[in-house]
Amino acid sequence: MKEISNTKLESLLVDAAPISSAFGGDDADLAQKAMRRHYQRQKLRKFGAACVVGLVFAAVGLFFAHSGDERRTTAESAIATHGRPDPEKLKREITDLKREIEKQRLAIDQLTEKVRAYRRELGDPVDEFFTPEELCRLEWEKTAAIFLCRAEQLRTTNRTTEARREYEMIVTNYAESRAAKTAADFLHEDH
Numbered sequence: 001m002k003e004i005s006n007t008k009l010e011s012l013l014v015d016a017a018p019i020s021s022a023f024g025g026d027d028a029d030l031a032q033k034a035m036r037r038h039y040q041r042q043k044l045r046k047f048g049a050a051c052v053v054g055l056v057f058a059a060v061g062l063f064f065a066h067s068g069d070e071r072r073t074t075a076e077s078a079i080a081t082h083g084r085p086d087p088e089k090l091k092r093e094i095t096d097l098k099r100e101i102e103k104q105r106l107a108i109d110q111l112t113e114k115v116r117a118y119r120r121e122l123g124d125p126v127d128e129f130f131t132p133e134e135l136c137r138l139e140w141e142k143t144a145a146i147f148l149c150r151a152e153q154l155r156t157t158n159r160t161t162e163a164r165r166e167y168e169m170i171v172t173n174y175a176e177s178r179a180a181k182t183a184a185d186f187l188h189e190d191h
Helices: 008-021 030-065 066-082 087-122 132-156 159-173 178-190
Strands: none
Touching: 030 087, 030 132, 132 159, 132 178, 159 178
């Protein structure tokens, strides 16, 4: 699967904006909507990345808190250096750590719910968390479809030369998209 950089995607969306507005109606602002949605998803990705970093820190903390062999080695060296610790103090510290872990779990749950609410605002399916690559691919496919619609409209209005250029552009710039396969079929029919 071909990866698309943000810069390339942004330039394609900017190119699609005036083209889609030339046709008026409900489809007039598809490129603008796609661009807005792209920027909203970028914000979501950043927020999601922050959540992932928090989860990683929590997991690392839990891993080191529960690694028995290293704790025993550390405990043995601590006893040799500082003497035996106070058991009551250790119980209090353990209780405090358990409370902190529970607070972190609640914070993670709250962040997850915020992400889901934000996705609902965007109109995305809440239960499906897409990777940034999948989101980028979806936007890329949508942009290719916009160009395909324009090419088909040009073809139906007997502007075949312009339509052919659009189909060639789709095949060149969106080679692995569904729209490129359709465009290639039209190009082969034309010969």
